[in-house]
Amino acid sequence: MSEIRHIVFDIGRVLLAWDPERPYRTLIPDAARRRWFLDTVTTSAWNAEQDRGRPWAEAEALLIADYPEEEALIRAFRTHWAAMTPHLLAQTPQIMEGLVEAGHDVTMLTNFAPDTFQEALARFPVLRRPRGVTVSGEVGLIKPDPAIYALHAARFGLDPAATIFFDDSPDNIAAAAAAGWRAHLFTTPERMRADFAASGIAV
Structure with missing residues (x-):
């Protein structure tokens, strides 16, 4: 060796x-809805593309197009990033x-x-x-x-x-x-x- x-x-x-759920415990108090949001909308696969270099504005726009009613919570992923770390x-x-x-x-x-x-x-x-x-x-x-x-x-x-x-x-x-x-x-x-x-x- x-x-x-x-x-x-x-x-x-x-x-x-690193805990992406942390700020959403306050933003989405209902545990079932919070789990749905993180598993379906701001998924780990979606976030991985930002790790690959995709700009946040582009990433947010893609999700907002599919889930317009969730816009504020989608944008919260980036704005509350410090609370995740x-x-x-x-x-x-x-x-x-x-x-x-x-x-x-x-x-x-x-x-x-x-x-x-x-x-x-x-x-x-x-x-x-x-x-x-x-x-x-x-x-x-x-x-x-x-x-x-x-x-x-x-x-x-x-x-x-x-x-x-x-x-x-x-x-x-x-x-x-x-x-x-x-x-x-x-x-x-x-x-x-x-x-x-x-x-x-x-x-």
């Missing part, structure tokens, strides 16, 4: 809390920062819309600590597309076999493993620490 020389973190639900997660940002301070090569690979990523950087300065980041919406590719892993490795000079990666999505982990990365599904900070230790990295 080759030595780990590169560490890559996902952001959402690994470093940063209320805080950093416990421990993992500190783990990442400690690895940077210890001299490890740390980068991030994230599915994120370009504008909301800039907001996240402003709100959570720890996200500026790694050497760099590939933001899906800026490059027009999203995980788990194999091309985004190849792009990230090329941009930052990563040797896939010497790269450890943490993501909360099983599909993204499978794609990273297929690209030759040592990929670990993030579940808890304790599990992350154990995975680092198994790879010979003290955190």
Whole structure:
């Protein structure tokens, strides 16, 4: 097994809390209607296209054309985005920062819309600590597309076999493993620490 020389973190639900339902608990108090709205209107597939780079105005217009009576709630997805990302997660940002301070090569690979990523950087300065980041919406590719892993490795000079990666999505982990990365599904900070230790990295 080759030595780990590169560490890559996902952001959402690994470093940063992400709960799109959070503002809608107030906006749509009825649980059944709220579930219908999030599962049928502002779906994860719809939001993924913003992560791929589609402008919010275009995304909103598409939904409003199909659900004109839901216009205010559709626009609320973007206007209440900060409430969907209320805080950093416990421990993992500190783990990442400690690895940077210890001299490890740390980068991030994230599915994120370009504008909301800039907001996240402003709100959570720890996200500026790694050497760099590939933001899906800026490059027009999203995980788990194999091309985004190849792009990230090329941009930052990563040797896939010497790269450890943490993501909360099983599909993204499978794609990273297929690209030759040592990929670990993030579940808890304790599990992350154990995975680092198994790879010979003290955190």
